Amino acid sequence: MQESNHPTKRSAPPDNELLRLVFESATDFAIFTTDPNGITTSWNPGAERLLGYKTDEILGKSADAIFPTEEGGFEAAAEERRSALAQGRAEDERWQMRKDGTRLWASGLLMPLADRDAGFVKMLRDRTSQHRAAEQLAQSEELFRVLATNIPQLVFRSKGDGERIWASPQWTIFSGLSFAASIGLGWLDAIHPDDRKETQAAWLEARAKGEYYVEHRVRRSADGEFRWHQTRAVPMKVSSDADAVDWVGTMTDIHELRMLQDRQKVLLAELQHRRRNLLGVVQSLARQTIRSSPSLDDFADDFESRLGALSRAQGLLAQSDNRPIELGDLVRAELEAHASADAGKVMTEGPAAPLPAISAQSMALALHELATNAVKYGALGQPSGRLMVRWEVKNDRSRRQAIVVWRESGVAMPEGGPARKGYGSELIERALPYQLGAKTKLRFEPDGVHCEIAVPLASEEKRDD
Amino acid sequence: MVELSGARALLVEDEGLVALMLEDMLEELGLKVVASAAHLPKACELATTASFDVALLDVNLAGQFVFPVAHILRARKIPFLFSTGYGGPPLEEEFRNTPAIGKPFSIDQLEEKLRTLLPRP
Structure with missing residues (x-):
């Protein structure tokens, strides 16, 4: 037995006055002594403060209660004592428990007293806030x-x-x-x-x-x-x-975002371009109409009706979101605008024929000129007049085109034909071939106007253009 | 005074109706439109082969930029004027300082711009 090997001069806790003062005043340190089994033999004010036990509460009781169970409880306390005996000291940092059950993070030092039978001294310092x-x-x-x-x-x-x-x-x-x-x-x-x-x-x-x-x-x-x-x-x-x-x-x-922004800039510029182009077309309509108008009233009538055609074409373009427009829709919109209420006079016939958006406006204006002319001088203005608009789609080599035939009949043509070539002729015979690559024929036959327009169609792959 | 009368012009403009009007305007100013194109390939061809003294170039031809034509004309040292729908100079850095006219424009504005382009006789 250990105790018999080390008989026994029991040394008391610090009895020197200086040591006592340190012991008493070191309120930041818990300093206490225990017997070899952990029973408390002294307990300083710092220990009271840090651990919550009053001196008289703990003296004679086990100080092992300050080891919470999650830290190993009594076992850990005993282990610490064994370690201190073996090494001469046991140092650690760990969670300890106050009387009220709360935890404090303490750095501790356990040393056997010089007289080993007297037990141990333990010093603890609260390091909770530093630890946190x-x-x-x-x-x-x-x-x-x-x-x-x-x-x-x-x-x-x-x-x-x-x-x-x-x-x-x-x-x-x-x-x-x-x-x-x-x-x-x-x-x-x-x-x-x-x-x-x-x-x-x-x-x-x-x-x-x-x-x-x-x-x-x-x-x-x-x-x-x-x-x-x-x-x-x-x-x-x-x-x-x-x-x-x-x-x-x-x-x-932000690559995708930048790409979208760039694309938006392009779209805005394109929109601006289209708006300005449209103004250019309006300006052109006004100038050409002035040239063929004998009076301001004539100008007002013709200009308004041409603006009407332009705006119908723009409406169809807006609906189609600038995708190809059906030729049939364009033809019917123009004829309906001229209120040929007598359905028997007009016949339209033709297959699906997607006209590129870019061609729609000029085609609409050309059809408008033909229709206006028919109302004023031709099939839509005379009781016996008839109008047939037919189209077919032709595929030859790389291009698809629609052949549109505008055929008036039963018309008494004015003596000597039309006095002079008007805006309609200029549009059909010059602007369409120039802009659309269309082939056009415009003839004033004895029984009415005969016009043929061969216009390129949107190719199947490029329908999104 | 700069002489516009008799000068030969190349007209590049994709909108048929506008092209008709510009042709009228140019002829009213005494120029003669000797060649015109609505599309880029034809415009490039004419810019290379035709004989003329000045060109009016629409910047955007059905979605294609007219700049290849401008390069050809610059190489041939033929003066040209951009007509732009963008409300400002061409977007291309290279041509920022080239004379340009914003659509739509009046015949007087066109005349004024053309006078700055053509050499004094």
């Missing part, structure tokens, strides 16, 4: 690591001049540049050569603005494509020395 802070730091570092390595953005840390000290794995995967190749200014190798100047210049402005921002192209190693990225960084506000502050930044792939 360290835990929080570890947690926030872990949070940063998880975020930085799992978000789709490429994350980096750098000095205030853009020299990188860390880059996330995604950066290496995206750019193909290893960690070692990326640090310092090595990462610039992945930036498009045309964007490098701006990329570096932005670092010069960043410190004054407190934020780094640039949009630049970054090379994707997988396929070599330079993809637009938005790169931002902010300083980490942990140091008062501005030069020493590290910056944390992200690079976000």
Whole structure:
């Protein structure tokens, strides 16, 4: 037995006055002694404060109660004593338990007293707040690591001049540049050569603005494509020395967004172009109408009716979203606008024939001129007049075209034919061939107008044009 | 005064009705339209082969830019004027400083622009 091997001068707890003062006044430290089995033999004010037991509550009782069960309870306390005996001291940091059951993180030292039979002295220091802070730091570092390595953005840390000290794995995967190749200014190798100047210049402005921002192209190693990225960084506000502050930044792939924006710019320009073109057409209608109008009233009538045709064509185009328009729709819209209520006078016939959107307006205006003319002088204005509009689709070699035949009959033509070639003739005989590559024939037969227009159709593959 | 009268013109414009009007305008100003095209391939061909003193080029030909024609004319040292539907100079950086006229324009505006293009006799 140990006790018989070490007989026995029982040494009391510190009896020296100086030691007693230390013992009493060290309120930041819990200092207590126990007998060899852990029964409390002394308990200082610091122990009262840190552990919650009054001296008279604990004296003569086991101090092992301060070991919570999750830390091993009495077993851990006994183990600590064995270890202290074997090593001469046992030091640890662990959770201990107060009287009220709450935990404190303590760094502790257990030493056998010089007279081993007298037991042990234990000193504990409360490190709870430091421990929590360290835990929080570890947690926030872990949070940063998880975020930085799992978000789709490429994350980096750098000095205030853009020299990188860390880059996330995604950066290496995206750019193909290893960690070692990326640090310092090595990462610039992945930036498009045309964007490098701006990329570096932005670092010069960043410190004054407190934020780094640039949009630049970054090379994707997988396929070599330079993809637009938005790169931002902010300083980490942990140091008062501005030069020493590290910056944390992200690079976000905004390539699709940029492409959409570019496409939108093109569409806007196209819209602007079409609007201006339409104004040009209106201007042209006005000028040509003035030339053929004997009076202002004539001008007003003809101009309004031509604007009407233009607006019907625009309406059909808007409905079709600028996809091809059925020739039949165009023909019927124009004839209906001329209110030939007597259905027996007019016959239209033809198969599906998709007219490219770009041709619709001129065709509509040409049909309008024919119809207006028919109302004024021809089949739609005379009781015996008849109008037949037929079309067929022909495929020859690479092109499809519609042959439209406008045939009036039963018309008493004015003596000597039309006085002069009007706007309609000019449109049909010159503008259509010029713009649409159409082949046209316009004849004033003895019984009415005969017009043939061969116009290219939208090809099957290009129906989306 | 710069002499417009008798100058030969190439007209490139995709909208048939507008082309008719521009031809009228040019002829009213005394020019003679000796060649015209609504589409890029034909415009390039005419720009290469035809003889003329000045050209009026619509920037957007049914969705295609007219710039190849402009390159040919520049090589041949034939002056040209862009007509643009974009309300500003051509979008192409290279031609930012080339004379341009925004559609729609009046015959007086056209005359003024043409006078700056043609050499004084």
